[in-house]
Amino acid sequence: MHGQPQADSVPIPVSSCPPDVDAEALLAASAHRLAGIGRSAASIAGSADDLGVLTDQATRVFGEVRSSLGEMIDGNRGIAERARLGVSKAETTHGAVRAALDRASGLADSVVRVEKAIADVSATLRQVSDASQVINKIAFQTRIVAFNASVEAVRAGDAGRGFGVVAQAVKDLAQMVADSSREIATVVDHLGERVRDLEMQIGQGREAGDTGDARSLVSAAIDSFESHFGEVEHLMRQTADQSADNLALCDRSVDRLSTFAEEFSRSLQLIGAIREEAGSLLDTSEDAIARFAESGVETEDSPFIRAATRAATEISRRFEQALADGQIAISELFDERYQGIPGSNPQQFLTAFVPLTDALLPAVQETVLRLSPLVTFCAAVDRNGYLPTHNRAFSQPQGADPVRNAAVSRNRRIFNDRTGLRAARNEEPFLLQTYRRDLGGGATVLMKDVSAPIWVQGRHWGALRIGYGFAD
Numbered sequence: 052m053h054g055q056p057q058a059d060s061v062p063i064p065v066s067s068c069p070p071d072v073d074a075e076a077l078l079a080a081s082a083h084r085l086a087g088i089g090r091s092a093a094s095i096a097g098s099a100d101d102l103g104v105l106t107d108q109a110t111r112v113f114g115e116v117r118s119s120l121g122e123m124i125d126g127n128r129g130i131a132e133r134a135r136l137g138v139s140k141a142e143t144t145h146g147a148v149r150a151a152l153d154r155a156s157g158l159a160d161s162v163v164r165v166e167k168a169i170a171d172v173s174a175t176l177r178q179v180s181d182a183s184q185v186i187n188k189i190a191f192q193t194r195i196v197a198f199n200a201s202v203e204a205v206r207a208g209d210a211g212r213g214f215g216v217v218a219q220a221v222k223d224l225a226q227m228v229a230d231s232s233r234e235i236a237t238v239v240d241h242l243g244e245r246v247r248d249l250e251m252q253i254g255q256g257r258e259a260g261d262t263g264d265a266r267s268l269v270s271a272a273i274d275s276f277e278s279h280f281g282e283v284e285h286l287m288r289q290t291a292d293q294s295a296d297n298l299a300l301c302d303r304s305v306d307r308l309s310t311f312a313e314e315f316s317r318s319l320q321l322i323g324a325i326r327e328e329a330g331s332l333l334d335t336s337e338d339a340i341a342r343f344a345e346s347g348v349e350t351e352d353s354p355f356i357r358a359a360t361r362a363a364t365e366i367s368r369r370f371e372q373a374l375a376d377g378q379i380a381i382s383e384l385f386d387e388r389y390q391g392i393p394g395s396n397p398q399q400f401l402t403a404f405v406p407l408t409d410a411l412l413p414a415v416q417e418t419v420l421r422l423s424p425l426v427t428f429c430a431a432v433d434r435n436g437y438l439p440t441h442n443r444a445f446s447q448p449q450g451a452d453p454v455r456n457a458a459v460s461r462n463r464r465i466f467n468d469r470t471g472l473r474a475a476r477n478e479e480p481f482l483l484q485t486y487r488r489d490l491g492g493g494a495t496v497l498m499k500d501v502s503a504p505i506w507v508q509g510r511h512w513g514a515l516r517i518g519y520g521f522a523d
Contacts, residue, residue, distance in 0.1 A: 351522050355501045356481050358422050362415050363503035363515040366431055369411045370507045379407050384507065389437060392463065396453040399463035400437065408440040416442055425519040427488075427498065428461075431505060433513035436467040436475045457489070474502035474514050488518065497521065 373379050383403035392399040412431055419429035420442060428445060432438045440446070441462035449456045470486040484500045499521070502514040 352483060352499065352501065354422065355426075355499070355517055355519055356483065356503075358419050359501045359503040359515055359517050360481055362419050362429065362517075363431075363505050365415050366412065366515060367506050367512075369415070370407075370505070370512065373407055373411065374508070379404060381508070383407075385433075385510070385512065387433075387435065389465065395449055395456075395463075397457055397460075397464060399449070399460070400465065401463065402437065402439065405439045405463070412440045413443070416440075419517060422517075423519065425522065426517060427520065428518045429516070431513060431515050432466065432471065432475045434475050434511060435465065435513075436471040437465045437513075438462060458494075470500055474500060474516050476511075477502060477514060478504050478511055480504075482514075 370384060374381060374384065384407070386403035389400040389402060392401060408431065416429045416431070420426050428442050430438050430441050430445075438461065445459060445461040447459040449460045470484050473484060474482055481501060481503045484502075486498060486500060487495045488498045489495055497520075498518050500516055500518050502516045504514050505512045
């Protein structure tokens, strides 16, 4: 079976329509339907743009979260390494002290060796204390990084909720590590005090020649050190275990993040395809509507097309008259040195022809606004999308609020988006587009834009744009 012919490949002659059907009305209705298609396509394209922006933001945030997780993993590895060293030191010291005290416990002349062992214990305790401080510092840094990761996860919205949970878990584990580190420091301080007391008592006993008291002190010290070093070892092992749990959690989070990154990459490709399809559909509908208008069929867009071409012709005449009268030089009229206005937000610019456009354009542009209640704006732009002189409603002085400025201070700005540049650089008799107009602050509205080129002494200066809403 042969495929059906394409709808636009076999034009239907007007004479083939039934005699009781108004062919022009039928074409006008078709043009209206095409306008509706264009409106839907513009809406889809705009939504795809919004989704693309959100996905780009989420991808960026996920990258920041992944970087934060990497920092947390490095911090946890540092904690784990320090904890392992602390456990090793504690075990070695425990064994050394035990052996030294056992040897010294039965010998009256071993006090000197006990003093040496105690000195070694003091040095080791300082090392354990230093390790505890380093662990506490790393744990604090890890909590800071985890907090930053949780902030980024909140910014990612629903997509980052799982990473917020991970960041909180990492922060909690880091807090547990810090608590253990402080407990270790407390025990070590207590041991240090006991060691200093023992040193003092042995010294006093040695001066008095009382070896019996020294032996009893050594025996008491054995039991005390046995208990306290066991506690230090337990806490250091607990810290090492918590660090290992933390590392495992971060590793799982990195794996999940990599999976999300791959899914977002596929989403970006899909969004790009949607953009292209919506853009193609929009181009097709706009081209079809333009062909209807060129054929002479009266459509809902015809009055605006005529108004745009008349206004563009009038502006061309006024520009050429200004050149003839010496009000401006041709180089000034085509000036492209856009000078930024300091402090403006959004950025505004000035050119050599702004004084002339301020003098000549309002009379033409404000008149077009009275064409229909559907007309939102009428403004001339140069070939780069620069809009020197807008309608009075959109030429208010800028204030401190950039959102308000974006809505009511639209003069002196460059509109080089897809719609703006196509209108500015079009050299056909007219161009009809459908687009989402950005009103600032996240507000948008679907509109039509018809533009006609402005010519000056055979050179393309720019275009006259009319923006208007849909009839229904």
